[in-house]
Amino acid sequence: MxxxxxxxxxxxxxxxxxxxxxxxxxxxxxxxxxxxxxxxxxxxxxxxxxxxxxxxxxxxxxxxxxxxxxxxxxxxxxxxxxxxxxxxxxxxxxxxxxxxxxxxxxxxxxxxxxxxxxxxxxxxxxxxxxxxxxxxxxxxxxxxxxxxxxxxxxxxxxxxxxxxxxxxxxxxxxxxxxxxxxxAKNTTSEKVAWPPMIVHILTILAVGMSIIGMGAVLTIHLESVFSMPASQRGFVIMAGGLAAFFFAGRIGGAVDKYGALRVLTACTLAGAAAIALVPHLGWPVVIALCWAVAFVGAQGIQTTVTYSALRTPGGTKFNSTVLAFRFFGLALTPVLLLPIYFRNAAAGFAVPAALLIAAMLLQQWQGRKTAA
Incomplete structure (x- = not known):
């Protein structure tokens, strides 16, 4: 080679x-x-x-x-x-x-x-x-x-x-x-399109909090509801990474074919639905499937946001800033969402699903505004 x-x-x-x-x-x-x-x-x-x-x-x-x-x-x-x-x-x-x-x-x-x-x-x-x-x-x-x-x-x-x-x-x-x-220097001095960039940041923050960070909440849920040992909980969590590995490339190809906003919308709806369903399911295998769908959705959203950010004026310079909020979101999950789960398990998964939908609506609003 x-x-x-x-x-x-x-x-x-x-x-x-x-x-x-x-x-x-x-x-x-x-x-x-x-x-x-x-x-x-x-x-x-x-x-x-x-x-x-x-x-x-x-x-x-x-x-x-x-x-x-x-x-x-x-x-x-x-x-x-x-x-x-x-x-x-x-x-x-x-x-x-x-x-x-x-x-x-x-x-x-x-x-x-x-x-x-x-x-x-x-x-x-x-x-x-x-x-x-x-x-x-x-x-x-x-x-x-x-x-x-x-x-x-x-x-x-x-x-x-x-x-x-x-x-x-x-x-x-x-x-x-x-x-x-x-x-080039002219790229450095390029005026940043702040409205779409802020929407991208909020979307990545929502993904970090509402799907990626929810792995810790899911682990607690599996232990408290099903008394699953760590090894079995690990297999459930691993289902997300495996599914995302197999489907992330196809999602990226779909972005080229159908456009970022359409793919982001589909991934968000699938991810939000999968997360919201978790506390209502009585079978760990089905929960693992939902987690796989949610994680694929998270990777799809991240792919589309990165794709859009890199093509937004000033996006190259601020790409790392956008990505950083995924990890800030992950850090916020135990602080903001875990207490909700301890009060009410269904709400603990419904609230992150709602945050994802809100981020999707922001993306659609910004997309219509840009196209106008």
Missing amino acids: QLKQMRVGMLYVGGFVGPFAAQSLAAVIPDIAVTFDKTVQEAAFAVTAYMIPFATTMLFSTAIVHRFSPHKVVRIAYATTLIGAIICMLAPSWKIFIGGIVVMSLSNAFTLPILQVIIREVTHPDKLGGALGRYFAMQSLGNCAAPLVAGFAAIVNWQLFYLAVIAVALAMVVIGVPGIQPL
Whole structure:
């Protein structure tokens, strides 16, 4: 295979490694607690230590591509990821481990959005939806594979999981991604279309809160209603990542064929309906199917919003800002939606479904306004 083709392929491998590294933490929190003599609640801080710096840095990380070549930024970021993974694997203390987590978090903030910028630059406009769909499919695979790999590693030593992160990061550094020049100055000075950009931000925030973040609520629901052990709950959650991996590419192709707004509407309606149904179902297998539909919907919405944002005036510069709100939304779910669930299970799933519908209506309103 030619080096150029390999580098294009590495764009999608890069979409895998970020979620793969992040999701592994949730799978081994009890093991982290034992290793560093912490309570489970204290060990769960590792997830927060990853998400908060990651999402905050993403608010502005894309702007760097107007000063430096994006492929060079990505290579440096994966070299930093490599260092962070080595620190986490060898960390002898809690503080050093958290330091390694933060290093990986900050570096991932310069890979996820910038890889998407490179994909836009090297892909024909008529095929951008399909390319983004493949990228998000690899993200879904990373989300799905992380608990499995981390679980097997924990049989010997959970920290050995980072060998997988080290291997992928090293491949990203050695092979690299397609080279492009820093974005032109006239792109940097392009006036940002704020109304659609704000709608995109609110939509991604709703997806983070109402579907992706609801994995934690679903886990609690499965344990409280069905008394399911962790291993079985994990399979239900994994159904979402697997389904999104298989369907994200097709959704991206549908964006190219039918348009972003139509696909977003279909994905939102399906995702909202699936989430709202969960507390009314008495069979875990059916709940797993609903979760799969909801997660596919979430990936579809994210694909369409990214597609639209990158094609909006000023969208390249603010793409990372839009994406960051997915993770802020995820962080808000335990604070805003979990208390509702504890008061009333049906409302705990109905409210996020309503938030998704509200975001869809905003998108349709903005679409009509733009077309007028």
